[in-house]
Amino acid sequence: MPVSDGPTIIKKYANRRLYNTGTSSYVTLEDLADMVKRGEDFTVKDARAGDDITHTVLTQIIFEQEAKSDQAILPVSFLREIIGYYGDQMQAMLPGFLDNAMKAFSEQQTHMREQMDKALYANPLKREYYRKEEAARQAGLGATSYRAAAEEDDLDGMHTAAAGDLDDLRRQLRVLQDRIDNM
Incomplete structure (x- = not known):
């Protein structure tokens, strides 16, 4: 363009x-x-x-x-609320409020995505797993044989480390859903 x-x-x-x-x-x-x-x-x-x-x-x-x-x-209840504001004395205030609410939601969404990436992709155990898998592939051992052995050793550790981060993300999602429902 x-x-x-x-x-x-x-x-x-x-x-x-x-x-x-x-x-x-x-x-x-x-x-x-x-x-x-x-x-x-x-x-x-x-x-x-x-x-x-x-x-x-x-x-x-x-x-x-x-x-x-x-x-x-857009839930039906939200649409009904918006329609109710047309002609109301608060109509002039609603666009600014909705704009600020959407900006806050976008900031929270960015934060949630960063947390999700951190939990899923930046996990040091997972990075180590992929590093070892790549080393095995370069050595000609085959990724599938390494993957099977590594999954037994590392998968439980990765799930345990990521579980706390995922629980935190779930809590953040519930808070955001509550905020949206209250709007």
């Missing part, structure tokens, strides 16, 4: 087609969802009037993602 100073402009035409001016190609809502997941910044403009319709298009993406997902992200 060409480098630009600001967000990529996506033009939406009357026939509902979306045109990415950064790549000079037509895109779908799915493509825009992928751009969001990659952290690419874009603005959607009505091609005729020039109005910014980014909010509407992002809402449409959420609607389509929810419709095709086996497990919806």
Whole structure:
């Protein structure tokens, strides 16, 4: 994608087609969802009037993602609560609150992923296991014969060391779920 100073402009035409001016190609809502997941910044403009319709298009993406997902992200109770705030005197405060709540959740998610990586991938016993497996492979002993012997010796130690970290992650997940439920 060409480098630009600001967000990529996506033009939406009357026939509902979306045109990415950064790549000079037509895109779908799915493509825009992928751009969001990659952290690419874009603005959607009505091609005729020039109005910014980014909010509407992002809402449409959420609607389509929810419709095709086996497990919806937005619970019915949450949707009912949001609908209840339209026209309420607190409506103006809700976007800022939700934005801050999502930022906090994202920070916690990053922390949880780091903890998960630490527990699963940075475990010194597991690193030693893979180092020994690679040494056996280079020596021509075959990884499968080494793996069978190593699993007897090291697997119990790895599970014991990781169990505490996994219990901590489970506790953090419960806390986050409680926070989400309370929102």
